[in-house]
Amino acid sequence: MKKPTYHIKSYCHIRENTVSLNGVELFVGNGPNFPVFIKSVYKKFKVDYPKFFKMDNLSKLAFMAAEVLLTKENLGSGVDNNIALVFANRASSLDTDRKHGASIEDDNSYYPSPAVFVYTLPNICLGEISIKHKLFSENSFFIFDGFNAEHLFHYSSSLLDLNKAEEVLCGWVDLDENNYEAFLYLVSKDVGTKYSVKAINSLY
């Protein structure tokens, strides 16, 4: 059976203080650290979503990358956008895990925070994006030692093969102490760059 071909419609990067869409730089921040930088990104793109400030760093990063990409796609409200989310990274939710860990380390100041604990799962960022864009869709979060285009390619293609999704928002969203990197792209059956492992790696 011949496998159908899919296409990359658009892609977005957030790394090194820079936000870019389809390879074009949209914003360069000069924050001294990630929280300041990502807040400036939020302001720049005029998101107006107070829940953003409750998110942990990984969710903020994933949320803003999805925001930049999906805003361009002009998702219709009131319709079901069956866009699956397939994300991967290296550090899982360790950035927030360490925070929760610190809050329970000392018996004399043992105050675990529910608002921190809830983010000690990497897939929470998928939930945040689903809520914002009303995506009732397939979600999965994977962990690898490094960027793994092959996995992203096969897994997202399988969702399209099996008609589990119309499109797939796919990519790498990693945050570990001061290092952060988001690379998301949208795969669909429409026209665009022909979808392949090679194409993913060249855009990454």
Added chain:
Amino acid sequence: MTKIYVSHNNIVSCLGLDSETVVNAVRDELSGLGLVEDAALLPVPFYASVLDREKLTVAFHNLNPKKNYTRLERMMILSLDEVVKASKLPLNDRVGLVIATTKGNIDALEGASPFPRERAYLAQLGMVLKDFFGFQNEAIVLSNACVSGILAISVAKRYIRRGVYDHVFVVGGDLVTKFILSGFNSFQALSTMPCKPYDEGRSGINIGEAAASVLVTSSKENLAEQSVEVLGEGTCNDANHISGPSRSGEGLYRSVHSAMQEARIDVKDIDFISAHGTATVFNDEMEAIAFNRLGLGRTPLNSLKGYFGHTLGASGLLETVIGMHSLHQNTLFRSLGYETRGTSQPLNVIHRTTPRELNVFLKTASGFGGCNTSAVFKRVKDWNKERR
């Protein structure tokens, strides 16, 4: 289309270190939950299902390990070892490995851990398992909250359908740790008694630890006698709240719908539901609403949390294995802890362990982040003939 089977299987839990022993305990309605008073884990006493350290150490020692392994690694290796051996498969490039866990070696972050903190990186867990068995492909680690265990079977199936692998070993596991207990306690989600899924007196979850493993394969050769075919599966987000279950059960409803559509079956074909049933007020209510919307309000249903507690990333896989044995033994297992209906919509919660001819079951799970996963499994009737 290629048929996909779930075949050889193992459970490592406080009820036993292999599926047979564990399933026998469930059939005898034995709960693995016990009261734990250990201030190093949680300042207040709590119920949990915890693996006997001594038993684990002895059993693991029999595998002649050459290095030091964390507690979770030992559980997972012990579990997977039995399945790898039973499969008799050479671990070549057509064989994949999927690992389901929420927190992996999170205890490596604790000051007292003898392991380096880097051990908490989940990819390291993948490498440890890959190296122990000599898998050729990099492990695919899935960390998708409490649906991880069942979603891992979906991932394995999809990889096989895609033609990347012929066989995929799936292992799921999570621990009872200070990290997890403190978090769920801050959520006021821990029950101070053995949990009571779907009961009117339910007051929260118990945490459990376990590892479970299965072989997912497209080959009919050497199938285990409890083998099932994966008829369909699906995952769907609630798009509602990151911790609170959806009031309408939207994501669960849609995930079951997706699985049933792929399976091309009707609600009447489902003999029982192995549901999530964490015993929190909101989760169980959400499930009752979703199942009734699907016309599954009368289908026999159980939650196995009364036996194992909530084993997080392992739960969906562990409960699938029990479901496979349930079909094979033609027995509906009692939903332990349930007495009186405690949901606004009716559910046919299994009151007592009952013999019944069974063919098909639905497995569901829901988790933080708003995720819901469902899968439909059908017993391989003449596994003896099919294995040829």
Added chain:
Amino acid sequence: MGDLKEELKGKIIEQLNLEDITVAEIADDDPLFGDGLGLDSIDALELIVMLDKDYGIRLSDPKEGRKIFESVEIMAKYIEEHRTK
């Protein structure tokens, strides 16, 4: 009591990351949940931790919280009566 109310407003904004709201914008009798400040179930749990950590008040039943967290006014009154630090 007035000081406590101002203190609580500041803490609510800080602890619950209410970025775009100032102390002056929260009235003593504004409902905190629902249409008021729009707090949710995780915020309620976070306020329970705050009561414990900052005022030495332990709530064992989260349902109790719903009544106490109705407004800053009611919260302050409850804290005055029950605080141990």
